[in-house]
Amino acid sequence: MSDARFFNDEPFLDDEGSDLLGREQYARHTVELLGRVRAQTETGVLALIGPWGSGKSTVLGKVIRLLQQQDNSQDWLIAELNPWLYSDLESLTAALFSEIRAALPKEERWSEARQRIGGFGQAISPLGKLTALAGLDSESLIQAFSDRISGDTSASTAKRRAEDALRQVGQPVLVVMDDLDRLTPDELLLVFKLVRLVGHLPNVYYLISFDEQTLLDVLQRSDLVGDSESRAREFLEKIIQVRLDLPAFRERDAAAMSIRALNALLDSHSLSMTPSEEQRFSEAYFRHLQDRLQTPRAVKRYFGQADATLGPLAGNVDLVDFLIVTFLRTNEPGVYRLLGRHRAALTGTSIDTAQRHSTQQPGERAERWRRRLREAGVADEHIEGVLNLLALLFPTVQQDLGNGSDTKAAAQRRGIGSTDYFDRYMVFGIPDDDLPEAAFDQALTQLTADAPGEEAAELLLRLRDDTHRITRRIEQRRSAGIHLPATALLKAMADSYGQLTAEPEMMGLVNSGMSLQFLARDLLTDLPPEQRAPVLAAMAATPDGAFLAVRTLHRVTNSDNSDSEEVQTVEDWSLQARDAVTEQIALHLTPTTGRPAEELTESDTDLIWMWRHTHPVSLRPWLRQHLNNGWEPLPLLGKLLHPTSHSPRLIDESVLAGLDAMFGLDDLYTRLDPLLQAETDNSPADEHHADILQALREHRPATGQTSPPDSGTTT
Known part of the structure; x- marks a missing residue:
């Protein structure tokens, strides 16, 4: 828009834009009133309040x-005076007459008036102020002093001559003075003395402006008026002949100006709002922001701040959240600082937050936030409004107020309530450890086209180092219906699976491998059934990828979400996938041939367990072959079985079922029988091996008892 000028002191109202608040009309009314005042009195003071x-x-x-813009030679001359620049009556007096002289035309017929105005100023000003008034240099001061004491230079005579000259030329001069309410009490009294007494000249009029309540407060701090508002008002009435009260800034004006400013902001950044964003911002504005945007300057300041920081964030944050955060930063800086201090609580990632939700009622949690807001400097009348703004931003605060909330929605819209996007709102840009949305989307496009570039390489690197956030962002796009390069992503995830460095989340319950598994499950289900087996086979091309392929196949085929890691093969594609992945696992285990069981690596034993989950029927003969060719059963079990922290027993029913599927328990007990029959003092020196034998003794069935059913296993 043509009026998208946020960084000047004009509230969008100029020749380029429509007169939204009627200021042009009011200015014309003021000009007309000046003419009427001039017709009735030869001097006067008007106040714009x-x-x-x-x-x-x-x-x-x-x-x-x-x-x-008026052409008539009898129309107004303008002298603008800034009282802030002068600290005493003499300086201000010299400045006033200097400005009046400067406003007078340089034509010959004005020469006497300029001379008389200067003479009056010289007569009432100390010599030290004369250079400012008459343009004298330091060498001329002695002559000026001599002229003053030898000539007819009394103040009353000089004033009469100035008055006669001003009446004779007959053209009015308007002295404009703005922001008088920002002066000190003594400075303000000096200005009023000058306006009412010294500068009370024919055809000289004054148009001053101030905030009335502020001016009254200033006057009440002066010795002349004292602590009495009524006396302060009486004093003003003696100074001012005509009040010009600025028309009230109504709610509809504020709303219209805010809409215009918002549209200018969006246009300048080539953005637009969706219907849902418009609804959210309208709720925030009319319920909470409008009461704090009571003047054009407040509106301008707010949207100016938004414009100043939106640039690097455009498209990378939720626009409504950004506007609310900008409001808090502009109007409640203490609250904005509070956000950074309570990041974990606001995003729901702290242990303390979870504990409070389980032990405190919503009313208690809400009061905790109210106390924090008071400590952050929020006035009592604004506490509830600010708290509700926080609830619009953060699902956790919404919950603390006793209302339902959608934690996924904040992440889906890239809101500050998501731990993945919070920092963007605090650093006014994309942190170094984050990936901009445009680069993220470009990376996905490159993967889709099988034309990897810099962005794709960066995405895959962050998939290893920032697994949780990257997988969530991919899921967000998937939930939004955006087409994803599922095949390329699954292969890349398989390649990265053994190199993940991201720390666990959710109090350590979810590691980075699990995050990849959940995403891989969803991406695989997005593929047509006929494409799934080839993709899983490609994922299993490396040992690490085989682990992810097996777990992905398990999660997709176990529709009942049971804890068993058995792959349930109920469809043709899953049978093909099972066989293809099993074939890859067998290939990865080929180097184990000829090595003793003691030299199996952790990767080898993990692959054996994966094989057990995909196709135990083919695993059993493979293991028996290796046992027949030299592998010792006890060292092999020592490699396969690891003490676990979640179970005090080395071998429980689930593990026993897994061993039965892999070896056949009857065959396993037969091979271990000499060791199982041995006396305790002849137990193996390896404590872990001894524990395995003891556990097997405890589970060994009586003669004729069948083996336990294959119920799956978890290691």
């Missing part, structure tokens, strides 16, 4: 421009 940020300076600027 309105709160800070309400647009007084805008109206003053429009008044000046309208007056300067």
Whole structure:
């Protein structure tokens, strides 16, 4: 939009844009009123009154421009005076007459008026101020002093001459002074003394502006008025002849200006809002933001801050969350700092948060947030509004207020409530350990086209080092219906499976391998059935990939989500996949031939267990062959069985069933019989081997008892 100018002091209202708040109309009214005042009195003081940020300076600027556009030689001359620049009456007086002289035309008929105005200023100003008024250099001060004491330079005489000259030329001068409410009490009294007494000249009018309540507060701190608002008002009434109260900034004005500013913001960043985003922002605005955006300046400041930081975040964060966070940063900086301190609690990733949810009622948790907001400097009247804004951002706060929330929705929209996106809102960009959305999507496009580039390489690297976040972001796109390169991703995940470095999440319950397994399951189900077996076979081309392939096949075929890791082969594609993956596992185990069981690596034993899960019928003869060719059964069991922290027993019913599927228990007991029959003092020196034998003794069935059923196993 043409008025998308956030970084000036104009609230979007200029020649390029429509007069949204009617300021142009009010400025014309002011100009008309000046003409009426001039017709009735030869001098006067008009005051434009309105709160800070309400647009007084805008109206003053429009008044000046309208007056300067008039062609009539009898129309207004403009002198602008900034009282902030002067700290005493003499300096301000010199400045006033200097500005009035500068406003007078340089034509010959104005020369006497300029001289008389200068003479009046010289008569009432100390010599030290004369250079500012009359342009004298330091060498001329002695002559000026001599002229003053030898000539007819009394103040009253000089004033009469100036008055006569101003009446004679007959053209009015308007002295404009803005923001008087920002002066100190002493400075303010100096200005009013100058306006009401010293500068009370014919055809000289004053248009001043201030926030009335602030000005009254300033006057009450002065010795002249004292601590009495009524006396302060009486004092103002003596100074000001005409009040010009700026029209109120109504709710509809605020809403219209905010909509216009929002549209300008979106246009300048080539963005748009979806219907759901419009609904969320409308809820935040009309319930909470509107009450804090009471002036045009407040609206301008808010959207200006948004414009200043949106650039690197556009497309990488949720727009509504960004706008709410910007509001908090602009209007409640203490709350914005609070967000960083309580990141884990807000994103639901802290142990303390989980404990509180189990031990505290929602009312208690909500009060905890209220206390934090007070400590962050939020005024009591704003506590509930700010708390509800936090609830719009963070599902955890919504839950603390006793309401339902959707934790997945925050991540889906790239909201600050997601641990994956939180930091973007705090650093105003994409952190070094994060991947921008455009690069992420480009990487997926490259993988789809089988044309890997820099982005794809970066994505695959982060898949190893930042597994949880990357898998969640892929899942988010999948949930949104975006087509993904499932085949390429599954192969890449298989290649990375043994190189994962990401720390576990969810209090250590979910490791990076599990995150990959869940994503692999979903991606495999997205493929047509006829493509699944070839993909799984390709995944199993490496030992690490075989582990992921087996676990993926298990999760897809176990529709009942049972804990058993048995692959349930109920469809043609799964039978083909089982056979293809088993073939790859057997190939990976080929180097074990000719090596003793004691030299099996952890990867070897993991592959044997994977084989047991996919096709135990083909595994049993393979193991028997190796046992017949030199593998010792006890060292082999020592490699296959590992003490586990989740079970105090080395061999339970589930493990026993797995051993039966792999070896056949009857055959295994027969091979181990000499060791099982041995006396305790003849137990193996290896403590782990001794524990295995003892566990097998305890489970050895009586003569004639059948082996336990194959119920699956978990290692």
